[in-house]
Amino acid sequence: MPFVISGITWILSYRCNLNCAHCFFDVQGDLHILDHVLAREALTSLEQSDPLAWQHVSGGEPLLFEAELHRLLEVIQEHGSKTVGLATNGFWGDSEQRAQQTVSQLRRRGVNGLCLSADNYHQSTLPIDYVRTAAEQVAAQGLKKHSFVVCCQPEGEPPSCAVQDFALPLAPVFVRKIGRGAAVGVPDGASQTGNIPDAPCRNLCCCLGETTPFEPQMVWIDPYGNVMICYGLIIGNLYESSLGEILRNYSVNHSPLLKILAEEGPIGLYRLAVNKGWQPKQGFADECALCWQSRYFLRKGWIENLGPDECYPEEGVE
Ligand code: SF4
Numbered sequence: 001m002p003f004v005i006s007g008i009t010w011i012l013s014y015r016c017n018l019n020c021a022h023c024f025f026d027v028q029g030d031l032h033i034l035d036h037v038l039a040r041e042a043l044t045s046l047e048q049s050d051p052l053a054w055q056h057v058s059g060g061e062p063l064l065f066e067a068e069l070h071r072l073l074e075v076i077q078e079h080g081s082k083t084v085g086l087a088t089n090g091f092w093g094d095s096e097q098r099a100q101q102t103v104s105q106l107r108r109r110g111v112n113g114l115c116l117s118a119d120n121y122h123q124s125t126l127p128i129d130y131v132r133t134a135a136e137q138v139a140a141q142g143l144k145k146h147s148f149v150v151c152c153q154p155e156g157e158p159p160s161c162a163v164q165d166f167a168l169p170l171a172p173v174f175v176r177k178i179g180r181g182a183a184v185g186v187p188d189g190a191s192q193t194g195n196i197p198d199a200p201c202r203n204l205c206c207c208l209g210e211t212t213p214f215e216p217q218m219v220w221i222d223p224y225g226n227v228m229i230c231y232g233l234i235i236g237n238l239y240e241s242s243l244g245e246i247l248r249n250y251s252v253n254h255s256p257l258l259k260i261l262a263e264e265g266p267i268g269l270y271r272l273a274v275n276k277g278w279q280p281k282q283g284f285a286d287e288c289a290l291c292w293q294s295r296y297f298l299r300k301g302w303i304e305n306l307g308p309d310e311c312y313p314e315e316g317v318e
Pocket residue numbers: 178200201202203204205206230231233266287288289291292
């Protein structure tokens with residue numbers, strides 16, 4: 001029996017016009033854009049009776065590549081998901097006219113929710129007024145119900161949204177400790193066994209709330225065809241197998257690395273990396289930081305499971 005997923009996040013490309021200090025990804029590598037034909041084949045191959053409850057397009061910044069984005073949205077529309085979301089930094093709110101046109105085109109393609117980013121990270125480069133204009137258009141065109149302004153901040157710090165007068169609700173979130181975020185909130189001092197976070201990976205699909213570990217209810221799919229259960233944790237590739245096959249055959253028992261993560265938690269990956277010679281210089285902000293940094297060290301021996309390069313920016317490693 002395949003495990004059943006309720007949604008997919010499509011990473012249209014890893015490229016972004018910004019380059020935020022807390023980003024999961026290296027956003028300035030070679031440009032690869034997700035092929036909509038591959039996406040169509042993936043959705044057609046699903047072995048579940050109902051359409052997915054939701055699909056979400058993310059990046060990188062998906063609106064940098066409008067033609068490819070609209071082709072992908074057409075495929076998503078054909079599939080018929082109830083909720084179709086898109087994450088963007090709102091750079092296209094540089095004029096009311098452009099914002100109006102962008103939102104109206106997305107609506108016609110079935111998008112019914114937008115997540116706009118607004119925080120000190122994004123606004124170190126992008127004017128906040130662009131986001132406000134984008135948010136106003138999203139609200140004005142009737143997409144308010146499933147749309148948010150996502151405001152990311154380090155844990156323990158107050159929300160970093162200087163402007164509170166957005167036309168959409170604010171959704172404060174903490175920086176996730178993977179990618180470059182793994183270097184945020186690192187405790188002082190060298191890592192010692194007693195200080196190593198030792199809780200399990202509770203939730204491989206963090207976007208959805210609590211679910212059963214290692215039976216993820218969603219997957220991420222990237223421009224290389226990688227099917228991932230967490231950023232940088234690959235369970236198959238669409239250029240080798242269909243999505244239906246990957247989900248039918250998925251089991252943590254097929255990969256010693258995933259088995260260790262499932263049975264011992266991130267501390268198991270840490271032990272493996274230390275046994276192979278890793279000498280971390282600092283502590284770890286939480287289990288995800290421990291997991292991601294251990295994976296960063298282990299990558300060379302596990303290229304099938306740990307990639308692509310864009311998910312392992314070197315700035316995340318202290
Ligand atoms: S980074 Fe590791 S511990 Fe955190 S959700 Fe992903 S797989 Fe689990």
